[in-house]
Amino acid sequence: MEEVRFNVIIIGGGLSGLAAAYTLAEAGQEVLLLEKGDYCGAKNVTGGRMYVSLIRDFFPAIWAKAPLERAIVQEELCLMSPGSSILIRYNDADIASEPYQSYSVCRAKFDKYFAKQAEKKGALITVKKKVDSLVFKDGKVDGVVAGGETLYADVVICCDGALSLFAQQAYLQKPLNPKHFAVGFKEIIELAPETLENRFNLLPGQGAARLYMGDVTEGKFGGGFLYTNKESVSLGLVLGLEALCQEEPRTKAPDLLERFKKRPEVAALIAGGQTAEYSAHVIPEGGYDHLSKLFGDGILVAGDAAGFSINAGITVRGMEYAMFSGYIAAWAAIKAAGTGDYSAESLSVYERMLADSFLMQDFKEYRHVTESLNHKRFFTYYPELAGKIMHGLYAMPNGPKARITPTLRRSVGVRNVPDMLLKDLPKVVKL
Ligand SMILES: Cc1cc2nc3c(=O)[nH]c(=O)nc-3n(C[C@H](O)[C@H](O)[C@H](O)COP(=O)(O)OP(=O)(O)OC[C@H]3O[C@@H](n4cnc5c(N)ncnc54)[C@H](O)[C@@H]3O)c2cc1C
Structure with missing residues (x-):
């Protein structure tokens, strides 16, 4: 033949x-x-x-x-602790103008x-x-x-x-190692364009990217994401494979996603939406040294x-x-x-x-980022600390309220913090 x-x-x-x-x-x-x-x-x-x-x-x-x-014109980061969350929304005229840098x-x-x-x-x-x-x-x-x-x-x-x-x-x-992979799973949830735009404070056609960190993964290495599409949102989680399979408490990925969807901050965003698609996939995260x-x-x-x-x-x-x-x-x-x-x-x-390209330069530049991020305190202690600080500032006690500085000192537990920061600073500078 x-x-x-x-x-x-x-x-x-x-x-x-x-x-x-x-x-x-x-x-x-x-x-x-x-x-x-x-x-x-x-x-x-x-x-x-x-x-x-x-x-x-x-x-x-x-x-x-x-x-x-949608062109992504609005960047958001949500730090979650078990009972509270802090949302940072970033708008930037440069990112929000044509030619747009990114799209969902x-x-x-x-x-x-x-x-x-x-x-x-x-x-x-x-x-x-x-x-x-x-x-x-x-x-x-x-x-x-x-x-x-x-x-x-x-x-x-x-x-x-x-x-x-x-x-x-x-x-x-190279030999495969769970340390160098993450697993991602997501749903596409249909919502009317006007509903989306109202919920995310967007003008018609504009898009937002929201990332979640902390309790969303039960403190495991990873995070959540939500991207607005034309008539839907992509909502999901990415977790380090090793953290998901080996760290206590053992959790099933679909259960984590359900828990994520039930958080009041997330439930309000997807209320009335229909799940049109569910998918899961492995992501290589070994970086430059494991290409x-x-x-x-x-x-x-x-x-x-x-x-x-x-x-x-x-x-x-x-x-x-x-x-x-x-x-x-x-x-x-x-x-x-x-x-x-x-x-x-x-x-x-x-x-x-x-x-000679941006690709290899990025891989060299980010060589140590994943391992630096892969530290429990970034997903538990710091989001919870941020939550405690905000609670101290905003919750009204049944009695006299202390000034801001003593409130902060008490919320933070000042004795531990310099110690933690000193330990984590070398990791932070590699990010
Ligand atoms: C949950 C999640 C979130 C992510 N978020 C982002 C993000 O927001 N932004 C971003 O830039 N990247 C993101 N990524 C990463 C990005 O999706 C991937 O890097 C990208 O899809 C890789 O494209 P690829 O073509 O190399 O591989 P793939 O898209 O995986 O394509 C591989 C193809 O090969 C086919 N195939 C496999 N085996 C065979 C076979 N034996 N014969 C024939 N066909 C075969 C498969 O069916 C598939 O179509 C994310 C990944 C996941 C899983």
Whole structure:
């Protein structure tokens, strides 16, 4: 039987795979993308905020009609203790003006749209097609086996997401450790646009991002998020896998989400809403020191498969890294096609191009952030301390009320605080 050969085969039709397919097809390469889901976007989970400002120029033609939800013009942080919460709302004329830096997105819509754009450029996208294994020839990756069919390519780009099976098969991934992963789970809850805008103090079409820290995860490493979409909110939690599975009290993730939804501050925001979607997914959080090897003979790794996701405390970022790394991987394959050399040495240009980019600079800069954040006091003691201070200031006693300074001193328990701060300051400076 005649061999079916492409310039490039991409495994996975999430943002990294689609960005690679779009870029390769635009450059005239014969590219096949294989996606196991019913359609691109069907199996893809995100919290929901994409920093478009970093990737706008790499895909200039897609944005005008892209199904972006709301431009995020309002940043909010909510510190939760068991019985109270403090909400900080930040409005900034710079962030709230065009071109907007970030948008909320729903992947089921966005990825489907992006796949259409890649197809228009000439990419062949086959859905409901699960790749089973890589094909090797003389030590070089030479294609894939999918549904019993062998398909050949000069280069295979692994874009199969966190826990990439194929980066493992090609011996590119470092040994997996729960410490370096988080798990996220979320609901999309439908609400009328006017209801959303009233509840979040937004003008029509504007969006808000709210992050939660503290009791929302029962003090475990992680946090909650809420992003406003056009006609829904994305509400969810992200927890360190190790904290979720090993720390006491043992809690089931869905129970935590239900508890989160029942908090009065959250219940009021989603009251009357209908849950339209529930999803859960693993997130790589190992950072710079736990990225996979990015290239081998005939193979490249992009997006979550490579570990390109960062938990920077007040944001989880992965979507723009996925799209950018897919774009750069495509260019590495295009360069290799120019010389006909698909060896690891030739494809190492991918790593060199990434090294000079915002992506690798971010990964180096945030190298120690996740481990610095991963400290119980940040999720228990400090949010509770903030709650105690506010209680001291606002609660009226049945008797005379002390001035602000003595109230603060009593709420804080001044003897412990310098000690705690001294212990935690070295961690804080790494954030
Ligand atoms: C709860 C949560 C909240 C997040 N919040 C944010 C956020 O607000 N902002 C942000 O920027 N990032 C966020 N992230 C991270 C971001 O979603 C990811 O970094 C991004 O989706 C990675 O894209 P990807 O294309 O690399 O992988 P994915 O989107 O996971 O795509 C991988 C694709 O490969 C396919 N696949 C897997 N195996 C096979 C196979 N054998 N054969 C064929 N196809 C296969 C899958 O079906 C899937 O479509 C969040 C993640 C989670 C889980």
